[in-house]
Amino acid sequence: MNTPQYHEMLIPTLKVIEELGGSGTIQEIAEGVIQLLGLPEEVTSQPHNPEKSSQTEVEYRLAWARTYLKKYGLIDNSERGVWSFTDKHQRGMRLDPEEIVQTVRGLAKNAKKRVINEEPDAIPEAKDWREVIHQAILSLEPSAFERLTKRILREIGFVQVEVTGKSCDGGIDGKGIVKIQDVLSYHVVFQCKRYKGSVGPGAIRDFRGAMIGRADKGLFITTGTFTREATKEATRDGASPIDLIDGDDLVEMLKKLRLGVNVRMVEEVEVDGQWFENI
Structure with missing residues (x-):
């Protein structure tokens, strides 16, 4: 088709x-x-x-x-x-x-x-700035991409972030802890891949298999995209939940966190001449 x-x-x-x-x-x-x-x-x-x-x-x-x-x-x-x-x-x-x-x-x-x-x-x-950021991420060295991933996770609330991918830890590239209101803690393992294509459901299943018994949640990060079947697999009923962050999400997060991105707000002032005439 x-x-x-x-x-x-x-x-x-x-x-x-x-x-x-x-x-x-x-x-x-x-x-x-x-x-x-x-x-x-x-x-x-x-x-x-x-x-x-x-x-x-x-x-x-x-x-x-x-x-x-x-x-x-x-x-x-x-x-x-x-x-x-x-x-x-x-x-x-x-x-x-x-x-x-x-x-x-x-x-x-x-x-x-x-x-x-x-x-x-x-x-x-x-948006030109989106393409520029995406290209910059793809051009990073593997170690630099790991540092970027750790920085983003820390900025959004992760603590004890650690990259373990070099040990070939069953598809798990790193781990961290998410704290909510300083009361609840969730252990999270993540996988971060610089793909130019799409991640399929097989990669999600493999990652889930590696995380079983080792974390409360999983996080799969890619510079590419996730197929519709991969998205369904990540949220499949009865299976350990896996959150997904694709390339577009990464770009938006960098903008929101102001990491490598400067946002200028422009104020536009319009004068209501009719208002002054009615004084």
Whole structure:
């Protein structure tokens, strides 16, 4: 099965958002579209451009679909990355994907600027700083990546963080303790891998086998992505829980923790002339 084109994902994206109650995160929408279209793992695990991003080809084309639907006026996203319907969207409305594509391209042409690239080589929602950070992580030496992992875990609340991967400890690269309110403590083992592709369910099962009887929880960190089957395996009922952090999560964590990232807030002031006239 070939990966569906972005225009083939327009209507499925709307259907999934509707099924989610009118709003959804990027991950929820992606999982819904994958299930709706019945896409197998060999399709959903294909990377788009592993040299620049951990994004899969399906995620890349879904980003295009969301961008076209947004430019068409049917959906919009909040600062927290939640996508929802606009007032223009009406339940049960008939929509033609080709009309949506041509309308959006027409808007771009009339505005005399390329709002959307007509060749599927650019990620419409990509942020340059994300790609720069991701590339910087991939270029780190193994020891530097271990230090980065330890720093991140300490920043988010881990104590007694220790890297043990050099001892070939059954797939476990390190361990630490998470303290909650200085009352509860959880022993966590982690595995951190610099992958450019996708991590499958087999790697999750192997990691779980190595952590049994040695920790309360597991944490799998990768610079790549996790397949849908790997995500399901990590949260499988009756099995030891494993939390997942992929390449995009790593980038967001570095931004949130201000590690190697400087964020400048810009204040915009608008004067209400009508207010002064009514004094």
